[in-house]
């Protein structure tokens with residue numbers, strides 16, 4: 752009698768508690784509802800289990816949100832809010848394996864402000880920062896929604912253009928160069944606008960390329976654009992030397 756009415760219900764309740772301890776909030780076979788102390792104990796347990804489950808869920812949700820925010824921060828450049836080098840490296844690596852799987856191609860534009868040191872030296876670091884922000888906004892307004900842009904460091908920007916071919920890469924990089932040259936400036940002394948320009952090197956992914964090769968070749972093209980006189984875009988050609996594209 753004592754066993755059936757008291758000990759067995761208490762054993763079932765203890766079993767249900769152990770389940771909750773293990774993180775299992777499913778409806779355990781609790782003793783049936785009854786109007787006595789055991790029944791009230793079971794009812795309290797149900798309420799407590801629900802409240803523990805809700806708190807845990809909300810805590811997990813907060814941790815997930817914070818982790819996402821932190822992840823975003825570690826991959827974002829604070830000045831321009833573009834990706835930083837780390838964020839872009841991750842995208843590039845993902846794109847390289849996607850291109851390998853799908854036999855698709857993508858393009859890289861490596862862009863660098865021309866004589867940026869002079870802007871800093873003559874008009875101040877704040878104006879230099881403004882120039883970087885202007886370039887970043889312009890890039891964002893020109894690339895397509897599924898492309899990515901990063902501030903690679905200092906006055907260098909890197910763009911990843913998905914599903915790209917040679918003509919599209921040339922068109923887009925040239926559009927960015929021309930837009931900076933015609934519409935970007937910093938406010939110089941006495942409010943006189945001081946225009947500035949960028950140089951860019953491009954590279955189109957080829958089968959089997961790794962990250963290092965891609966970056967090296969885009970950088971080589973950029974170097975050629977600088978050597979060629981700046982305010983120009985140079986395209987690295989597969990199986991051949993870099994050829995300069997004139998303005």
Ligand SMILES: Nc1nc2c(ncn2[C@@H]2O[C@H](COP(=O)(O)OP(=O)(O)OP(=O)(O)O)[C@@H](O)[C@H]2O)c(=O)[nH]1
Pocket residue numbers: 830863864865866867868869871875876877878879880883904905906977981
């Ligand atoms: N305002 C500002 N300047 C920066 C920042 N990061 C790097 N720089 C400056 O960017 C300049 C980069 O100049 P360089 O790459 O050496 O060369 P450049 O003057 O742009 O000349 P070319 O690239 O040869 O055309 C340096 O003076 C850095 O101090 C930044 O966050 N803000």
